[in-house]
Amino acid sequence: xxxxxxxxxxxxxxxxxxxxxxxxxxxxxxxxxxxxxxxxxxxxxxxxxxxxxxxxxxxxxxxxxxxxxxxxxxxxxxxxxxxxxxxxxxxxxxxxxxxxxxxxxxxxxxxxxxxxxxxxxxxxxxxxxxxxxxxxxxxxxxxxxxxxxxxxxxxxxxxxxxxxxxxxxxxxxxxxxxxxxxxxxxxxxxxxxxxxxxxxxxxxxxxxxxxxxxxxxxxxxxxxxxxxxxxxxxxxxxxxxxxxxxxxxxxxxxxxxxxxxxxxxxxxxxxxxxxxxxxxxxxxxxxxxxxxxxxxxxxxxxxxxxxx
Amino acid sequence: xxxxxxxxxxxxxxxxxxxxxxxxxxxxxxxxxxxxxxxxxxxxxxxxxxxxxxxxxxxxxxxxxxxxxxxxxxxxxxxxxxxxxxxxxxxxxxxxxxxxxxxxxxxxxxxxxxxxxxxxxxxxxxxxxxxxxxxxxxxxxxxxxxxxxxxxxxxxxxxxxxxxxxxxxxxxxxxxxxxxxxxxxxxxxxxxxxxxxxxxxxxxxxxxxxxxxxxxxxxxxxxxxxxxxxxxxxxxxxxxxxxxxxxxxxxxxxxxxxxxxxxxxxxxxxxxxxxxxxxxxxxxxxxxxxxxxxxxxxxxxxxxxxxxxxxxxxxxxxxxxxxxxxxxxxxxxxxxxxxxxxxxxxxxxxxxxxxxxxxxxxxxxxxxxxxxxxxxxxxxxxxxxxx
Numbered sequence: 119x120x121x122x123x124x125x126x127x128x129x130x131x132x133x134x135x136x137x138x139x140x141x142x143x144x145x146x147x148x149x150x151x152x153x154x155x156x157x158x159x160x161x162x163x164x165x166x167x168x169x170x171x172x173x174x175x176x177x178x179x180x181x182x183x184x185x186x187x188x189x190x191x192x193x194x195x196x197x198x199x200x201x202x203x204x205x206x207x208x209x210x211x212x213x214x215x216x217x218x219x220x221x222x223x224x225x226x227x228x229x230x231x232x233x234x235x236x237x238x239x240x241x242x243x244x245x246x247x248x249x250x251x252x253x254x255x256x257x258x259x260x261x262x263x264x265x266x267x268x269x270x271x272x273x274x275x276x277x278x279x280x281x282x283x284x285x286x287x288x289x290x291x292x293x294x295x296x297x298x299x300x301x302x303x304x305x306x307x308x309x310x311x312x313x314x315x316x317x318x319x320x321x322x323x324x325x326x327x328x329x330x331x332x333x334x335x336x337x338x339x340x341x342x343x344x345x346x347x348x349x350x351x352x353x354x355x356x357x358x359x360x361x362x363x364x365x366x367x368x369x370x371x372x373x374x375x376x377x378x379x380x381x382x383x384x385x386x387x388x389x390x391x392x393x394x395x396x397x398x399x400x401x402x403x404x405x406x407x408x409x410x411x412x413x414x415x416x417x418x419x420x421x422x423x424x425x426x
Numbered sequence: 427x428x429x430x431x432x433x434x435x436x437x438x439x440x441x442x443x444x445x446x447x448x449x450x451x452x453x454x455x456x457x458x459x460x461x462x463x464x465x466x467x468x469x470x471x472x473x474x475x476x477x478x479x480x481x482x483x484x485x486x487x488x489x490x491x492x493x494x495x496x497x498x499x500x501x502x503x504x505x506x507x508x509x510x511x512x513x514x515x516x517x518x519x520x521x522x523x524x525x526x527x528x529x530x531x532x533x534x535x536x537x538x539x540x541x542x543x544x545x546x547x548x549x550x551x552x553x554x555x556x557x558x559x560x561x562x563x564x565x566x567x568x569x570x571x572x573x574x575x576x577x578x579x580x581x582x583x584x585x586x587x588x589x590x591x592x593x594x595x596x597x598x599x600x601x602x603x604x605x606x607x608x609x610x611x612x613x614x615x616x617x618x619x620x621x622x623x624x625x626x627x628x629x630x631x632x633x634x635x636x637x638x639x640x641x642x643x644x645x646x647x648x649x650x651x652x653x654x655x656x657x658x659x660x661x662x663x664x665x666x667x668x669x670x671x672x673x674x675x676x677x678x679x680x681x682x683x684x685x686x687x688x689x690x691x692x693x694x695x696x697x698x699x700x701x702x703x704x705x706x707x708x709x710x711x712x713x714x715x716x717x718x719x720x721x722x723x724x725x726x727x728x729x730x731x732x733x734x735x736x737x738x739x740x741x742x743x744x745x746x747x748x749x750x751x752x753x754x755x756x757x758x759x760x761x762x763x764x765x766x767x768x769x770x771x772x773x774x775x776x777x778x779x780x781x782x783x784x785x786x787x788x789x790x791x792x793x794x795x796x797x798x799x800x801x802x803x804x805x806x807x808x809x810x811x812x813x
Binding site for chain 1: 490714
């Protein structure tokens with residue numbers, strides 16, 4: 119399949135596809151980080167994670183419209199507070215869901231999976247009723263449009279760079295919250311030994327709620343970032359949920375580093391193969407490889423050494 | 427008679443007779459052929475739901491990929507029927523006569539090798555049973571031998587459902603793509619589209635369902651069935667007693683796969699087409715809800731649950747298409763939070779004592795059924811420890 123291209127062309131193709139893969143990587147990381155926190159740290163399967171992401175996307179869409187209509191002078195920077203709002207909205211909904219649904223099901227992970235799937239159906243229909251079935255897009259401020267020419271063949275879109283920088287910032291932020299803050303310390307304590315954490319005075323229920331809300335909030339930010347590179351529809355979240363779960367499992371559920379590494383591997387593989395094969399075959403091959411590796415090595419790429 | 431008694435308690439015998447009466451007498455008398463055909467279509471899902479009762483309810487293995495096996499069975503049947511419908515005479519207007527129409531539209535000029543054996547009905551019927559079993563065996567062996575279970579298994583099976591759907595849709599020339607395999611006409615020269623054929627197929631389907639119910643009951647009553655429940659509740663203790671837990675799990679997963687495949691094949695015969703919309707993530711997880719609504723511990727409940735959810739789906743999505751997804755979503759949540767044992771749980775706690783009193787009047791009295799198990803059904807050792 120490489121025979122038809124010259125070396126320079128191949129180089130450019132790999133560079134361009136590699137960059138497209140990096141954007142996909144950013145979206146995957148943002149989505150998977152939230153999921154890895156919820157699944158890896160709490161053991162809860164949140165099938166509605168995609169819908170939390172779409173909530174963030176719709177919040178951004180609303181912000182974009184409101185700012186454009188009423189305060190156009192701020193349009194250049196609306197994205198930053200849209201993102202904050204998306205975080206707050208998704209996080210608040212996450213806390214509500216944890217309180218009303220998830221906390222009753224901690225001992226039944228398979229049932230959580232079904233319940234959150236039901237939740238995702240309800241949210242999808244709610245989006246459809248409120249925003250319509252058609253996909254919506256946001257208008258980007260001028261400084262995010264256009265692209266940077268690197269060589270005469272390779273061009274890099276600015277919004278892609280922005281999403282990547284954002285991903286980096288969020289990933290570092292998550293690292294600090296989980297490993298350098300009091301909240302993160304409590305979360306990890308609860309994960310490692312719930313009873314003992316409760317005994318030393320950690321309010322485990324509160325920690326659960328905050329952790330779940332944090333994961334959902336990050337999904338909201340992911341949705342916000344997602345609007346910059348694609349349009350949003352009521353069912354867009356479902357398209358990503360399987361990939362994201364595979365990423366988290368492939369990376370090793372409790373490892374944030376593993377999540378990032380597996381997002382990178384999967385997005386690059388998919389994006390590079392997409393150029394040479396059809397999009398669907400690229401996806402099939404990528405997912406098959408991942409499932410195959412998981413069958414041989416069920417604990418994922420990076421795993422805690424534990425006896426089972 | 428003693429055999430029957432050991433296989434079915436009096437309650438279960440009545441349950442079976444009620445299901446049989448419903449399928450063979452009540453429905454055919456009260457419905458026209460169009461509705462009956464629809465009802466038969468729902469019954470094909472019941473095969474999947476029964477498989478899930480064994481696999482998930484009794485064995486604690488939640489598979490979110492049962493649509494894969496339903497699809498494999500359905501596609502095997504559809505490939506045979508499609509080849510029979512694509513005789514060179516019937517497809518004379520194509521640029522390559524004698525191959526299925528969608529292949530011709532996709533510029534394929536000869537029959538692919540994996541389609542060839544489906545010219546034979548014997549091979550097809552065997553394939554419907556063997557291919558899903560092998561597939562389930564490979565998945566099950568890879569996962570259960572490495573002691574992967576619970577949510578990981580659910581996610582992997584779901585991913586497999588997604589992969590197969592993408593593959594079928596992407597390889598349009600070989601699989602019919604998103605439209606699936608349509609325009610199926612005859613089975614060994616027998617037109618399956620006439621009303622008479624639909625009646626016959628409906629009864630065949632009903633008979634198979636009763637046979638599957640009996641077979642599942644046999645499995646559950648056997649030592650294997652008891653081990654299965656033991657694996658769900660205390661996997662390690664079964665392992666320490668010297669049993670190979672993974673083999674038990676692999677068996678029940680394969681068994682559930684075969685049931686789904688039979689359902690899929692009957693679906694194709696009755697509905698007249700097969701498409702990827704019955705394979706993917708969404709239909710697979712909906713099949714779980716059929717089982718959950720009926721009661722994940724009762725094979726008879728699964729039949730009723732399937733019928734009820736599908737009837738509700740057809741009715742509500744006709745009248746209030748907007749509200750149906752809210753209803754289905756709510757159903758998922760309610761069945762988990764409020765009544766985890768589904769219809770059969772409700773029956774067992776409210777109606778069964780009454781029925782028991784009625785049937786035991788005069789006859790020998792049976793000991794009361796054991797109380798329904800607590801809602802902690804997953805038996806997941808790696809779940810969070812109790813607070």
